[in-house]
Every structure is written in C-alpha cells, then in structure tokens.
Amino acid sequence: MRIILTGAGGFVGRHLARRLLAQGLDGRVVERLVLADLDPPELDDIRVTRVAGDLSDAGVRARLVADGADVLFHLAALPGGAAARDPALSRKVNLDGTLDLIEAAAAAHAGRVPPLRVVYTSTIAVLGHPMPALVDDATPLQPAMTYGTHKRMVELALDDYRRRGLVDPVAIRLSGILARPGGATGLKSAFMSDVFHALAAGRPYTCPVSPAAAIWAMSLDRCVDNLLHAATVDGALMPVGGAVTLPALRLAMGDLVTAIARRTGTDAGLVDYAPDAGLEAAFGAHPPLSTPAADAAGFRHDGTVDALVESALSTL
C-alpha cells in the first residue's frame, strides 16, 4: 500500500506515520509512505520519502502526488489561532491549497479504480459557537471563525469531488486530542494537555478552567485508530455529505484530573483552579455530544475516562 501523509511533522501526523509503518493498514503492509510538511520528520525506514515544502506551491504538490498512492491523509493545516490572525494565509493553505492538492492527487490517480481515498481532518469548529444544548448529527453547521469556515468549505468541496468521481473522501471532525507535547504550543486549549505533563512529573498546576468545565476529548492513539479506520471504511457507511463528527468523551475537567492523579500515583491536590471566563466559555462549555453517523460507520471514542488517561499517558 502506498500512502501520502501531509502535516507529517505535526503532533498527530508523526504518530500516524509511526503507526502506519509499524502496523500497516487494515492488514496490508505499507510499501511506501510519503511524508509532506515544511520540515517532515526523519524516520529511519527505507519505505519513507520526505517532501519538504509549502503545499500552496504547485511544484511541491506535483512532487508529492507524482508517484501515486492508495490513500492520501491530508492533515496539513494552518491551526485555528493562526488562521484567525492571518485569514489570507488560511485561505491560501486551508482552502485554496487544500483544494489544489486534492485536485492534483485526483489527476495523478485518474483512470485508476477505485478512486483515491482521501482522509481529511476536519474539526468540531465547523459546528460554530455557542453550541446548542445538545450536539448531534442534525446540528446546523455554522462555523464562527475563519478556521472552521474554511474546513466546512472543504468538506463541501470534497463531497462534490466524490459525486464527480474525482476522489473517494472521508472527512472526520476532531475534538481535543490528548495529550499534546508540553510547553507553549500557542493553542488556547493547551491546558487539557499541560495537566497531564504536570501531574506525570509531580508538579503543581493551575488549571485555567473550573473543575466542572466540560470538554470533548480523545486520546492520541484513539485519534490515530480513527484515522486508520477512515482510510479503509466502506464509503457506503458514511452519511450523506461524507463528513462525520467523531465521537468524543465528554469529561468534567475535575474528573480528568482525578483520573490522571490515580493513574500516575500523584495527588490531585497538586492542581488548583483559577478559571478564566474566556477559556471556560470557549473550551469548558461543551454540551452532550451524540454521533450516531460516526458510530454506525465504526468510529469510536476512548470508552471511559480511565481508558483515555491510560492511552494518553502511554504516548506522553
């Protein structure tokens, strides 16, 4: 199996690359893995090819798709905060460059059957803000920021590409992935991950949301499980529109802290709470989430807070 992975230098991309090489995809061995990013990781594996460069550069796109593939994982994106600061760059990367890349990959694949499976990482930001009292598959998609807007626009374009037979896309909307690397990542939601690093190291931590703050979360390993599933899931199991909101565990921040402390053998009292109203509203007010379409298509969350914590700690 030949695979192209964009955003390979990112937190999720690196882990996905390692797992693809280690375990293959749905019982099939990965023969070739093309890692694309501004600075793709150097993995010591002869199956790996690196394509370094900006995907909004047509030459970079051409090199990336030149040798064809069975699956394209398109994870590369300008993140939400950066997109808000530079909407023109978001349009270039998250919209125009993304459409150009997928059209180039489809053209390189033209004439082959089946069409190229494209796994696209969308986001719960397509749902908008504030959220209704319950989010389910009927919740209107009304993004409230540039990042979510461009992600939703691409979801629509992918569905059109599918109808036109250009590619065979599966778009999955991700919640918070735990635990990201420690340190200043620039993400406002970094607190969800920072608390893992603090407790694992026995350090005190001041949490910027309340213990009652409700978040949607998924472990990194479970996120990659879902990406691998998206690469092979029968398209007929996907709902109209071709995009699903992935299941995620809805957790109270205090329960997450308790579970991390239990698993790491540290004291939950190391964490105190100094809620910031803005962060509480943006990341701590997630309503109950129902995802029947994704569930029916075989996507899964971590099951329990303890399972999520164990999984997240294993990739810390």
Place this chain on the structure above:
Amino acid sequence: MRIILTGAGGFVGRHLARRLLAQGLDGRVVERLVLADLDPPELDDIRVTRVAGDLSDAGVRARLVADGADVLFHLAALPGGAAARDPALSRKVNLDGTLDLIEAAAAAHAGRVPPLRVVYTSTIAVLGHPMPALVDDATPLQPAMTYGTHKRMVELALDDYRRRGLVDPVAIRLSGILARPGGATGLKSAFMSDVFHALAAGRPYTCPVSPAAAIWAMSLDRCVDNLLHAATVDGALMPVGGAVTLPALRLAMGDLVTAIARRTGTDAGLVDYAPDAGLEAAFGAHPPLSTPAADAAGFRHDGTVDALVESALSTL
C-alpha cells in the same frame, strides 16, 4: 449612491440595472452605476460605466472596484448546468473569482464606515436534492451539485468576511424567476418561462412536467424588489449565517397555466402535458416551503398566482 453590479448582462441583472436607474435605492438617487459582465448592456444614461471582462481576471476586478461603491450586487455566475459540465470553470468563477472580487472590493473600501454592503445571489440548490417533505430554515444545507456546492461555500466565506469586518454581506437564495426570455436558454427549467411566451402569443405548448408538478417561483419584478431590499435591509434582521432562503410561491403547473390563460385571454387547452420523469423529479417535486427568517427580514414572494402572473407578463 454608487453601485457596482456584476452579471449586468444577465436576465435579472439587466432588469435590476434599469430599476436602479429609474427609482434609486430606498429613496436615494443612484449617482453612479458600474455594470460588469463579459458584455455589459449599453444603457443610455450618463451615470452608467461599463466594465467588460472576465471577473476571474485580476485586472478586470481592479478596474471594477477602483472608484469604490456603497453597494456591490454580485450576480455574475456560471449557471448550474454549465457548472456541472465544467466544474473547473465553476471553481474559477463561482468560487475563487467570487472570493477574489469580494476581497478586492473590501480592500478598495477599507477604512470607510459602514463596510461595503454586498448582495450575493445564492440559490435553492444549496439545499440539495432530493428535498425533505418540508423545507424551512432548519433544513440541512447539503448541496448535491457543483453549482450549489460553490454557492454554499461562498455563503460561508461571506459570513466569515462579515465577522472580520471586511464587508457587510446579505446572501439571498433564489428560486425560479419568471419569466425568462423565450428561446433556448439551455436551462432545463426553461419550461416554466416558455409557457408564458406560448400562451401570450396564443401558441400551443407541450409542457414537459405534469399539471400537478409543484414548482417554487417568483416574478422577475418581485425578485428585483427583493434584491433592492437586500441592499438596504438592516443586517441585524438577518439570521445567524447571513443567508436566507427567499420566500417563493409554491405553484402547481396546471394552476399556473390556468392563471396565465385567464390573464392573457387565451385558452388553457393550448397546453398539453407530456411529463418527462427527470424534469418532473428535478423541478416538479418541490415540497412546501417555509421561510420565517427571510419573512422576518422583510423579503416577500408575489402573494398569489394571479399577482405573479400579472407581474411576470408585465416584463415579458
């Protein structure tokens, strides 16, 4: 008041241009009207400037927006059938070129208060196909063809431009406009208009949908009323998302024929019916339509089939 109108050579654009010059906008005189199209109409009025060219050409866009405006009506588009035949051109015109034009107009307007009002003609094709048993403002937007996909993508982008303060957009989704000029326009929905021309001329007509076929329709004059309203409506009256499905009369084709015959003093028996299953499904199966958001914002349909027919005949 200074106005830019793209798609000025089209059926709706020509009529909008004439009415803007004749009656102004909300009590204000039109001082300057820039008509843009591949071949804009020659109107004998010193207030009119013509900009001929392709809006996907940056030079044409720059000329169009150079002198600023109070309102931009963006009607130019590659129509649905042509978009389906040439999706790449649809992306260029209906998506990329449209976003580029609006960004160029916003840049030319930058620093002025209020931001530029942009009236964007979207389409009921954003609703998708087949439609549910009732269409209302909660109906999911799941376009089923390239044209509707690109129109929905632009609606989303406009809402983002609004949040970013670039422009002040109002997007309105149009149904069938009656009556278009006779002759082969290439539109599959041409039958709705052709029956007007036939009966007005006392000619027999074979209708390709059944008398029970249910269509959504609006007269040309009422469509322009709604465009003029969109140029001045208080943005606070628009719903979240900034786009509304316009009210439209839901008519049985047989009732439309009867009303045209009555008004023109001809015999409804001139029309016979030879339903085509494809046309019946695509254009003759429109469910009841409820448009509370547009109603609340002051948009209106023609009221009755007789009023619609009288209005449509007046612009035939």
